[in-house]
Amino acid sequence: TTFLAAAFAALGLAANAADLGGAHLMVGSDTTYPPMETVDPATGQIVGFDVDVVNAICERINCTAEFVTTAWDGIFGALQQGEFDLVASGVSITDERKQTMDFTEAYLVxxxxxxxxxxxxxxxxxxxxxxxxxxxxxxxxxxxxxxxxxxxxxxxxxxxxxxxxxxxxxxxxxxxxxxxxxxxxxxxxxxxxxxxxxxxxxxxDPLGLVFRKGDENVAAFNEGLAAIQADGTLDALVAKYWTT
Ligand code: ARG
CATH class of the missing domain: 3.40.190.10 (Periplasmic binding protein-like II)
Structure with missing residues (x-):
């Protein structure tokens, strides 16, 4: 394994790609925020840039995501209570929020x-x-x-x-x-x-995905995020929502 790790490192690849084993994650989101997250009036489905980003990351690290609509006021309390596993809601990474929660790297500024x-x-x-x-x-x-x-x-x-x-x-x-x-x-x-x-x-404001403090999934999500940044997936999503 040492040899393999060295070989992967030489190729610039991660030797241990994060794998959440098909985990089903609940995602809290205030879905009144176009185009980050809204409820499609025709289908009742939660759609938007954040949904696409989380799904793209999950594809890389083997998880599935289910978005649930939550009021913004109280969304972080609900995360702490375990009502869902993460918050994806156009959330700005701030020093104050970082005192009580863990963020991924920024997926957008x-x-x-x-x-x-x-x-x-x-x-x-x-x-x-x-x-x-x-x-x-x-x-x-x-x-x-x-x-x-x-x-x-x-x-x-x-x-x-x-x-x-x-x-x-x-x-x-x-x-x-x-x-x-x-x-x-x-x-x-x-x-x-x-x-x-x-x-x-x-x-x-840098935007990040939000987890409870100490949640090990943050590292996996950062790996997934790095992967969709490296291969152009994230840029394609930005282009899909904001044509300049
Ligand atoms: N980026 C701002 C913040 O984190 C606003 C986010 C609002 N998001 C929402 N889904 N209403 O404070």
Whole structure:
């Protein structure tokens, strides 16, 4: 085996490819977040970039994944309680979250953006602050944190889901929605002519898959992730969801 390990190493291959033995993993996800995870109205199935990424990784490390819809608020508590095995929900890797949970390496880096009504194009953060209108975000997200930093707590409106925040924007209740650029792009496309990405290139967030602290599956998932990065599978998925 020493010889084999050396031979594999020389070829740049892993001698011990991770194998989860066909494990069936439950995946918690707040499925109100296009295009990362949504429920397809026609089929009732949970679909999206995160679903495709987890399935692609599972293919490499021999597991199957079953997504279950969970409210964002409480999603990490539910993970800790063992309601599912991991969370895949466009989750930003933060130092604070890393204190209580383990993350894979980043599978995507997204910069935050502000979605606004087309007629407000050109509006800056300072304009929003001066207008007395609010900047909306989903509760307990890195987007909500950044919103507070940018316009101050009093000028932030929090919603249970980004869907709710976007509805508020369409109704004119808020000036903008601060959201990961990946989802901003999906909303801009869905509501072309009404909504646009007016401010872009804000804080960059690395996204990871989330496990309970000490979960050995993290190493296997990192191996699977490295494999789909190396062979272009991940790039193909990015191209599928975000055609530039
Ligand atoms: N990336 C942001 C965060 O981790 C927002 C994620 C929201 N995801 C969702 N499925 N609603 O805080």
């Amino acid at each position: 997204v910069s935050q953006a502000v979605l606004m009504q087309v007629e407000d194009e050109g509006m800056t953060i300072d304009d929003i602050k001066a207008s007395g209108r609010k900047l909306a975000a989903q509760t307990a997200t890195t987007n909500a944190d950044l919103a507070e930093e940018l316009v101050g707590r009093d000028n932030v409106a929090l919603y249970d889901t980004f869907v709710g925040a976007v509805v508020a924007l369409q109704n004119g209740d808020v000036a903008g929605v601060i959201i990961d650029g990946t989802s901003a792009a999906a909303y801009e496309k869905e509501f072309a002519g009404d909504l646009i990405i007016g401010i872009t290139g804000l804080q960059a």
